Amino acid sequence: MYVSLRRRAGAGIVLLALVSAVAGVPSAAGAAATDVRVDVDARAGLATVGDAALGVNHAVWDSQLGTPAVTDLLKDAGVQMVRYPGGSYADIYHWQTHTAPGGYVAPNTDFDTFMAGAQRTGAQPMIIANYGTGTAQEAADWVRYANVTKKYGARYWTIGNENYGNGHYGASWEADDHADKSPKEYAENVVAYATAMKAVDPTIKVGAVLTMPGNWPDGIVASGDSGTWNQEVLTRAGAAIDFVDVHWYPGGSTAAEGLGKTAQIQDAVYLLRRQIDQYAGAGASRIGISMTETNVDVGRNTQPGALFLADVYSGLLAQGVFTVQWWNVHNGPDKATTIAGQTDFNDFGLLSSGTCTADNSACEPPLNTPFAPYHALSLLGDFAHTGDQFVGTGSDNALVSAHAVRRADGDLAVLVINKDPDAAHTVSLNYHGFTPSAAVPVVETFTNGADGLTSGAAGTAGTQTLAPYSLALVTVHPSRTENAAPKAPGRLAATATDRTASISWAASGPGLKYEVYRQNGGVSELLGETTGTSLTVPNLVPGRRYTVNVLARDGAGRLSPASAPLTFTTGSPAASSCTVKFRDTNDWGNGYVGSIDITNNGPAAINGWTLTFTWPTGWQALSSGWNATWNQDGRTVRVTSDGGLTAGASTSVGFVGSYSGPNVLPESFTLNGTVCTTV
Template sequence: MHIPTLRRALASTVLLAAVTATAIAPPGAHAAGPATDTRVDVDVRAGLATVGNAALGVNHAIWDAQLGTSAVAELLQDAGVRMLRYPGGSYADIYHWRDHTAPGGYVAPGTDFDTFMAAAQRTGAEPMIIANYGTGTAEEAADWVRYANVTKNYDATYWTIGNENYGNGHYGSAWEADEHADKSPEEYAATVVAYSRAMKAVDPTIKVGAVLTMPGNWPDGIVGAGDQGTWNQEVLTRAGAAIDFVDVHWYPGGTTPAETLTTPAHIRDAVHLLRQQIDRYAGGDAGRIGISMTETNVEIGRNTQPGALFLADVYSGLLAQGVFTVHWWNVHNGIGDVTTVAGHPDYDDYGLLSSGNCTADNSVCQPPLNTPFAPYHALSLIGDLARTGDRFVGAGTDNELVSAHAVRRANGDVAVLLINKDPDAAHTVALNYQGFTPAAAAPAVATFTNGADGVTTTTGGTAAAQTLAPYSLTLVTLHPARAETAGPKAPAQPTATVTDRTATMSWPAAGSGLKYEVYRQNGGTAELLGETTGTSLTARNLEPGRRYTVNVLARDAAGRVSPPSPPLTFTTGTPADAACTVTFRDTNDWGNGFVGSIDITNNTAAAVAGWTLAFTWPTGWQSVSSGWNATWAQSGRTVRVTGDAGLAAGASTSVGFVGSYSGPNVLPRAFTLNGTVCTTK
């Protein structure tokens, strides 16, 4: 089927499909229907990020002769692509735009900058342009801005300085071209400042991005020889005032599809850590700095259903956490090692679309040129889920093989994306809604199943239950039970003053005569922390050292409820004057493990005859490999450290361990000594 026709058919199905009446249970209950084995909760009171106008992106590369064709532009437009990155990964650091050359690399005909811009305009996508850091100059980059935005009036807003420049050999691995004698993050940061000044002198409206590494991915956590901090710390500290966004890539790896499909669970913590680094190191107005994810892909199943499931989960997860654009690597790439994955040929091709080529011995050939691979169809579904202006809301499941993402549209509709990562079994989900009552009609359903040639649309199941085929993507679009009249506007993002056990949240008034409700996010359900007619509320009995995310909603006298405020995330502290003090340090990190040092001080006037220190890892992918100066034991995520001797009044002792991690290394923030919460430094 012609893909643009398919997408238009999907839109028509959502708008025009005849629906049949179905009894819908009230929120929290289930309508009669098939037996369910998975619970999915959707809570529109738990507001996440709003989808921007450049959310869905892909990479265009100068070795791809199809870059400027109408056929490709039409396919990308139909999938909802709104940003295109050029000139292509590591080629960016050898590419010279003036003469359209990349010494040492192949440049296909019909891939120059003007051709790329014409293709972007046909697609309806903004450009994301990579200025050559490795073998270029600030003058060359400034001239490119001048040509693009002054001479040609392309209005190209987003410009990144280089690509994966931490791969220049400074940390031992060298794949990225870099002719600078000094390959440190300090030098990169200084050069970013110079580029930014030169480029913004030409056009002060552009946004300049710097290359960082994704938390939990190499070389995150590593301090190179002669450096004062990690790559991210050095770049943000020295160049934070000169940039408008940071650019990261994420290839989480995995030796099996099942292992790869667990990695989207890392996203929330990874983005939190990255945002924390930006706020800590980039200066007082660091909140203006955005995050782009301009490369991601999988190692196994790139062209088959595992790649499609991964793409859908990752795009949704990143956009929900406020990443303003997410890009697949890439549009076309070419055939690699051909295998069978999930029962279908996989060509080991990073592209969304077939290059139509064959193996060296011509024993295996790809489908015809531009045939969409499975991840393309997943991208098309994300284009229908996450439209500009939609707001991601809380969604959660009780089945690790089923993921859920949801958005609330401006017209009141709710769209829910359900991802069944089980290759063998169907799962029937019970859908539960908080803050939303669906219409009593069969919802519009779009599905992409393993091995399918495209997305199918129907009106199937109910708002309360959907059956998910093995290895499938299902997008359910629901209308509200009744038309909603305009209520209060959403409150602005709150701020918080935090102690170890309390958080006082404050926000500007959203109008007069309103009552405010403060909700704590908890996956697909939100917990009401309290109500007030004022503009602040104190939540008590919080857990020390724990991260919380909250929204504020306004309710008027007629009972109409506003959309949620932008989310606020904060972490509670520890007591300032506890009976014990713990100083925790990551003293040496190598990217998937580290040496941890813990100093324990008895702040009381009495000796402690025997002691046990306890803490809980924030994630399930962290553990203690070995420890010293005490007896170490880990059960689940809880670690207990038992001393071999007492601790005298006012005395301190030190213990240490080797920790390992396979995702973002979120360090523990709270420790107890014999059950008493300590002051943590």
């Protein structure tokens, strides 16, 4: 039997006998036919888990902040970072007087109490400096008190909370005393804050607030601004910051819709990283990404919240976000509903506040009773250890998602999430670049309505059955340990054209062969092999995003871990018989007016033409178009005209597009079957 090494005070872990079923998982002898295929690819290396990965929020209005009961529960769950003084309160909170004019501050929630709780938890602090009603000097004095006077060694400091919610874009919930509420003003103050704070302690890391791509006000350019909030802040303050800070409340009118939003993570982080690289100037690659608030709209303290937490933390960490933080430790009930047979109080908290709804129609369980998302966080603590590398996974069923990490000892831990509230699913686990041992694996589960995790050995490395609305963490050992395997290659770089990419890397040692793989769901594609430290890959598709890894293999056939991933996008032909210019000319956050200019570069006239492009995601759509005939089939858009284009002539067409997630714009266009140059 397996016993978690972390103390589970109050977490309700149950140990099962070796022959017992776990959450409906049968023994190998009675295994059901599989109905879902999950691929786990150890060759597809993603991000490495850092030392602040699993985080939560604290608030000065929470009377339980820093108490032994709460700090021990957070420690048991493996929490590595705690944020203070709490969301929008940060922009009215003054640390020296421990006051928040216009808001409530509970007794015994001052900064020293918070730090004592963080230390007892074993977590790093993430501190929000007051931008809305504070000053750079106040923030610098806080750094001095924390790191010089008290020697807390607080590394991470964010300037403000959701400062784009100050009224500049219409909606106003964030305090902001500045006469100018533009991103330009915020950026200039970020520079002033960072300068003053780092003058006290140059070792700290300072973060600026951005908006998550696909979330309001992403894409919107307000009156008087030169660009979006993210563009303005990065352009003006990029050189002064060490990380950017975003929040993500993806919404959804049903639990199923909310759980489906995690499919947007990879594109959202890609766009955010691209914005940083494009606008933040030289050395932008040093800038990290923190996700300091996230939660769901439906099922906040029942199983949908738990499933979302496991999926979103894993998805963001795999894409290189260095910390993900749940909102909130305590929040309080709103209204009671029933979700999948369980009472949900619409409570953002991980732990019960022990209070009743406003109409006294329902009361929460006793104070600090863990809600379902707490147990999911606790399972994440067993899943994603500091130093583990996420690896690629894929599922053929949208209701079953999977994440996996490779540990330093060679083990693979696979987290499988069944988002189906009604049906169990028997999953076939297929491994690539990894051969599991025949031993019965350890399985740790959390099921709908359970008051804790269950753990034991069950199923096989290749087959597991998941109860409806459940989480399962399957830990498998390799068939053999490759103690002398080569090290992973490092420092990947790529130079891409429209059809080729030259990929290079740092050598892992002498006498090795290198294999270059393209990530492709849960089964990577081998692009080529070489004994050198570079490879030119032909036959790529113009305007396509590629993520690659390099692995080293020695003469004995031992394979290294995967390199860190490298993502690049192929361009368009340097010269073509046509040119396309695509622009987003007016964006309102979930739709935009697009403009396309088409030029005939050929020597002859074109009599009738069809322009074709493909939306990069499934949540983008054509609403209407003009100056041509527009239609959409699946994700493919065709723009057709009977008109002519003489040699050297141009024409313009326009459309209204809609999107319900990160708006990745198309980068490849064909005119009458010819790939155009994109400018």
